[in-house]
Amino acid sequence: MVKPIVAPSILASDFANLECGCHKVINAGADWLHIDVMDGHFVPNITLGQPIVASLRKAVPRVGDTTSPKPKAFFDCHMMVESPERWVADFAKCGADQFTFHYEATEDPLALVKLIRSHNMKAACAIKPGTPVDVLYELGPHLDMALVMTVEPGFGGQKFMIDMMPKVEALRNKFPHMNIQVDGGLGKETIPHAAKAGANVIVAGTSVFTAADTADVISYLKQEVSTNLEARGLLG
Numbered sequence: 001m002v003k004p005i006v007a008p009s010i011l012a013s014d015f016a017n018l019e020c021g022c023h024k025v026i027n028a029g030a031d032w033l034h035i036d037v038m039d040g041h042f043v044p045n046i047t048l049g050q051p052i053v054a055s056l057r058k059a060v061p062r063v064g065d066t067t068s069p070k071p072k073a074f075f076d077c078h079m080m081v082e083s084p085e086r087w088v089a090d091f092a093k094c095g096a097d098q099f100t101f102h103y104e105a106t107e108d109p110l111a112l113v114k115l116i117r118s119h120n121m122k123a124a125c126a127i128k129p130g131t132p133v134d135v136l137y138e139l140g141p142h143l144d145m146a147l148v149m150t151v152e153p154g155f156g157g158q159k160f161m162i163d164m165m166p167k168v169e170a171l172r173n174k175f176p177h178m179n180i181q182v183d184g185g186l187g188k189e190t191i192p193h194a195a196k197a198g199a200n201v202i203v204a205g206t207s208v209f210t211a212a213d214t215a216d217v218i219s220y221l222k223q224e225v226s227t228n229l230e231a232r233g234l235l236g
């Protein structure tokens with residue numbers, strides 16, 4: 001069984017008002033915060049690193065932290081970096097809940113999954129649009145989540161690639177109970193394709209952070225996913 005999860009990408013928020021932007025999307029129904037970490041090498045852009053994630057962790061405590069009245073969220077870190085192994089310990093320390101590495105960035109994905117788990121984080125693997133989905137078939141049983149990129153990683157605000165949907169469908173058929181995330185160009189117009197293909201974790205940056213009614217967009221995305229999971233008998 002899987003749940004619908006909406007993960008706004010903070011890349012689309014105002015970095016000078018990050019705490020405020022994060023609280024706003026959480027209060028509007030967001031389940032996770034999607035944190036895009038880019039190193040200027042794996043992708044042609046630089047975003048943020050562990051000092052910002054550590055500060056954000058103070059502003060947005062972990063789910064289940066009963067010592068703080070602040071809005072809480074799961075930190076889903078999308079690591080668009082070379083040599084992801086280098087950053088596992090640091091990201092665990094600064095408060096990441098999940099570490100998503102790129103398949104293309106590592107020589108030993110299974111060893112990396114074990115390293116991530118040994119630091120008490122969930123382990124996920126992402127594939128770029130040009131990477132075939134079958135690279136995840138052997139790794140799938142060891143993962144908490146697979147991420148199918150629906151844009152070329154590097155920038156927010158790009159056009160959704162509908163031709164990635166067969167990858168999502170293939171993963172959902174093979175791993176009915178796994179979290180399957182889509183990332184890039186998701187909003188009210190494109191969610192029907194991703195939900196129909198079987199995605200349950202929806203990253204949405206531009207569509208959520210620029211919405212006139214944030215709660216409306218988040219609940220629309222969730223509803224589309226719920227309807228499709230229910231049709232597959234997987235909603236739980």
Ligand SMILES: O=C(CO)[C@@H](O)[C@H](O)COP(=O)(O)O
Pocket residue numbers: 009011012034036078151152153154155156157158183184185186203204205206207
């Ligand atoms: O990882 C990435 C881009 O590399 C994404 O997380 C985007 O930042 C999503 O932004 P939108 O396409 O929803 O604006």
Ligand SMILES: [Fe+2]
Pocket residue numbers: 009034035036078183203
């Ligand atoms: Fe991302």
